[in-house]
Amino acid sequence: MKPSVNRQFRLAARPVGLPKTSDWSLAEEAIPEPGDGEFLIRIEYVSLDPAMRGWMNEGKSYVPPVGIGEVMRAYSAGEVVASNNDRFPVGSRAAGVFGVQQYALSDGKGARLVDTALAPLPTYLSVLGMTGMTAYFGLLDVGAAKQGDTVVVSGAAGAVGTVVGQVAKIKGCRVVGIAGGADKCRYLVEELGFDAAIDYKHEDVRLALRQHCPKGIDVYFDNVGGEILDAALAQLAMHARVVICGAISQYNAIEGVTGPANYLSLLVNRARMQGMVVFDYASRYGEAAQEMANWLADGRLKSREHIVEGFENFPDALLKLFRGENTGKLLLKIS
Amino acid sequence: MKPSVNRQFRLAARPVGLPKTSDWSLAEEAIPEPGDGEFLIRIEYVSLDPAMRGWMNEGKSYVPPVGIGEVMRAYSAGEVVASNNDRFPVGSRAAGVFGVQQYALSDGKGARLVDTALAPLPTYLSVLGMTGMTAYFGLLDVGAAKQGDTVVVSGAAGAVGTVVGQVAKIKGCRVVGIAGGADKCRYLVEELGFDAAIDYKHEDVRLALRQHCPKGIDVYFDNVGGEILDAALAQLAMHARVVICGAISQYNAIEGVTGPANYLSLLVNRARMQGMVVFDYASRYGEAAQEMANWLADGRLKSREHIVEGFENFPDALLKLFRGENTGKLLLKIS
Numbered sequence: 001m002k003p004s005v006n007r008q009f010r011l012a013a014r015p016v017g018l019p020k021t022s023d024w025s026l027a028e029e030a031i032p033e034p035g036d037g038e039f040l041i042r043i044e045y046v047s048l049d050p051a052m053r054g055w056m057n058e059g060k061s062y063v064p065p066v067g068i069g070e071v072m073r074a075y076s077a078g079e080v081v082a083s084n085n086d087r088f089p090v091g092s093r094a095a096g097v098f099g100v101q102q103y104a105l106s107d108g109k110g111a112r113l114v115d116t117a118l119a120p121l122p123t124y125l126s127v128l129g130m131t132g133m134t135a136y137f138g139l140l141d142v143g144a145a146k147q148g149d150t151v152v153v154s155g156a157a158g159a160v161g162t163v164v165g166q167v168a169k170i171k172g173c174r175v176v177g178i179a180g181g182a183d184k185c186r187y188l189v190e191e192l193g194f195d196a197a198i199d200y201k202h203e204d205v206r207l208a209l210r211q212h213c214p215k216g217i218d219v220y221f222d223n224v225g226g227e228i229l230d231a232a233l234a235q236l237a238m239h240a241r242v243v244i245c246g247a248i249s250q251y252n253a254i255e256g257v258t259g260p261a262n263y264l265s266l267l268v269n270r271a272r273m274q275g276m277v278v279f280d281y282a283s284r285y286g287e288a289a290q291e292m293a294n295w296l297a298d299g300r301l302k303s304r305e306h307i308v309e310g311f312e313n314f315p316d317a318l319l320k321l322f323r324g325e326n327t328g329k330l331l332l333k334i335s
Numbered sequence: 336m337k338p339s340v341n342r343q344f345r346l347a348a349r350p351v352g353l354p355k356t357s358d359w360s361l362a363e364e365a366i367p368e369p370g371d372g373e374f375l376i377r378i379e380y381v382s383l384d385p386a387m388r389g390w391m392n393e394g395k396s397y398v399p400p401v402g403i404g405e406v407m408r409a410y411s412a413g414e415v416v417a418s419n420n421d422r423f424p425v426g427s428r429a430a431g432v433f434g435v436q437q438y439a440l441s442d443g444k445g446a447r448l449v450d451t452a453l454a455p456l457p458t459y460l461s462v463l464g465m466t467g468m469t470a471y472f473g474l475l476d477v478g479a480a481k482q483g484d485t486v487v488v489s490g491a492a493g494a495v496g497t498v499v500g501q502v503a504k505i506k507g508c509r510v511v512g513i514a515g516g517a518d519k520c521r522y523l524v525e526e527l528g529f530d531a532a533i534d535y536k537h538e539d540v541r542l543a544l545r546q547h548c549p550k551g552i553d554v555y556f557d558n559v560g561g562e563i564l565d566a567a568l569a570q571l572a573m574h575a576r577v578v579i580c581g582a583i584s585q586y587n588a589i590e591g592v593t594g595p596a597n598y599l600s601l602l603v604n605r606a607r608m609q610g611m612v613v614f615d616y617a618s619r620y621g622e623a624a625q626e627m628a629n630w631l632a633d634g635r636l637k638s639r640e641h642i643v644e645g646f647e648n649f650p651d652a653l654l655k656l657f658r659g660e661n662t663g664k665l666l667l668k669i670s
Binding site: 060061062225230244245246247250256257258259260261262263264265266267268269270271272273274275276277280 | 395396397560565579580581582585591592593594595596597598599600601602603604605606607608609610611612615
């Protein structure tokens with residue numbers, strides 16, 4: 001029997017610090033019917049990303065904030081169940097910015113068909129989705145990583161970090177990951193082939209970087225900000241590239257962001273620090289996805305997903321990112 | 336009668352905060368005789384630069400620190416008075432890293448002949464010296480400033496800032512300077528042709544930047560760090576370039592450097608922040624000096640020097656930089 005109700009998480013209030021239960025409202029509406037050129041998708045997986053915390057804040061950023069009362073923005077993927085759009089026929093699978101809800105209408109803008117014969121659906125939200133694109137272009141384009149470089153990545157056991165490290169290894173770099181906890185560090189070295197991993201919860205990151213990167217860091221890919229960014233800046237090689245992809249340690253800061261006190265290392269080392277937003281590479285997603293799909297197929301690249309089940313668990317599942325509880329790509333499975 | 340004593344300022348102690356009188360010792364030694372391949376220069380002008388404060392600190396930087404008991408490092412210029420070096424004959428003028436002293440021996444390494452028929456001696460320590468080279472390559476190479484860009488420079492009335500702004504105008508940019516006090520601001524706009532100037536001592540820099548740069552800042556050339564760097568980061572245009580040339584507000588900070596809290600603007604705006612050290616451009620000084628000399632000759636570029644007289648006034652003269660008392664290039668005239 002086809003359900004008739006669409007459940008949705010809507011933003012109820014702008015969070016101060018970590019999002020609380022009361023910052024969300026769980027709404028229900030009738031499942032809509034697709035209009036001309038539209039299709040209806042039954043969402044199976046919702047991507048949970050640190051960037052979502054930024055979308056909940058007011059103010060100018062690289063995308064407009066989610067409005068109060070609006071369905072929370074999210075990448076998600078599922079099955080087309082009704083369609084007036086020839087590109088997205090019933091029974092096909094698609095991924096796009098469909099939001100945190102069980103069903104979504106789309107006119108196809110920003111959505112893409114995915115082939116679950118080539119890779120499982122979750123992979124299209126991780127290595128073959130925005131996560132993978134972010135890692136690929138951040139490392140190779142903004143970071144200009146090349147064979148022989150020493151690459152350090154923070155949030156190394158997270159969705160983007162695991163891909164950054166693996167791609168850097170494939171490209172012939174020496175790779176050091178920074179992650180929280182012995183299990184994650186063991187996973188990075190033993191399962192993903194990182195050259196070394198630093199457990200920031202139990203090691204002095206600055207000393208450990210000095211030990212693991214005696215010639216300095218050529219590319220530092222930052223997902224976390226804060227003290228770890230400062231520790232990396234203190235160990236830059238000449239002409240280093242610092243990729244600012246995210247700053248998860250700062251997203252819930254109530255007192256305001258802490259800037260990198262060691263930024264003058266950029267001067268001493270003639271280094272650059274550059275921000276990136278993956279959307280800028282949209283015209284080149286195809287080339288990256290093709291290369292990554294080949295690496296997945298021949299086993300050189302692993303896609304690791306951390307899947308939480310149950311639509312109603314969204315608010316708590318999202319917090320796992322900020323508690324550092326996920327290894328690999330965090331997804332919510334909702335049907 | 337030729338004097339027989341060489342007076343020198345030597346570093347007596349590593350300063351904590353602003354250099355104190357007791358951090359210096361005024362030494363005297365016999366004027367040395369040049370050995371094989373050497374020449375003796377009688378120094379006429381000593382360049383006073385914010386970077387000198389960094390050279391007084393212990394620890395790794397882009398040049399080794401001045402040792403305790405050593406003559407303070409400085410660019411200076413004067414007349415060759417004795418010579419066993421054919422390239423630097425008696426009576427010629429030269430500039431180089433000769434230190435804070437009345438006489439210096441040199442084997443010619445890092446020194447260059449200057450032609451006082453083409454430009455007065457002080458100009459070779461300002462627009463035609465490291466100051467000018469720093470402005471030229473920082474703006475055009477690191478900052479990649481091009482016609483139509485909005486360029487903002489801090490420390491705008493200082494040695495490097497006055498050149499940055501003028502070169503940016505020559506290259507067809509819109510130029511906004513940030514300086515301390517109404518007199519400096521008036522000078523920038525009325526004498527040097529800046530489009531606008533912001534008096535950071537009496538204006539809200541962030542609001543003023545929003546007003547003067549409504550489309551955002553394409554190139555921000557930073558000489559100061561601190562709150563002004565943060566204000567500029569808040570107003571970056573997409574794909575902006577932030578040139579980190581110096582951080583005079585931080586050089587005497589006892590509590591440690593304050594990092595730019597707004598650094599995530601680099602992410603939002605896909606902008607880059609890059610450090611520079613002028614020495615890296617040594618092979619291209621000639622081309623820059625030629626172009627700058629032409630601009631000086633046809634009056635499009637002005638070299639402004641702020642000259643303090645008297646060798647013994649060195650310790651206090653240096654502090655003028657940190658008190659913001661100089662307009663243009665600060666020089667000590669010592670003979």
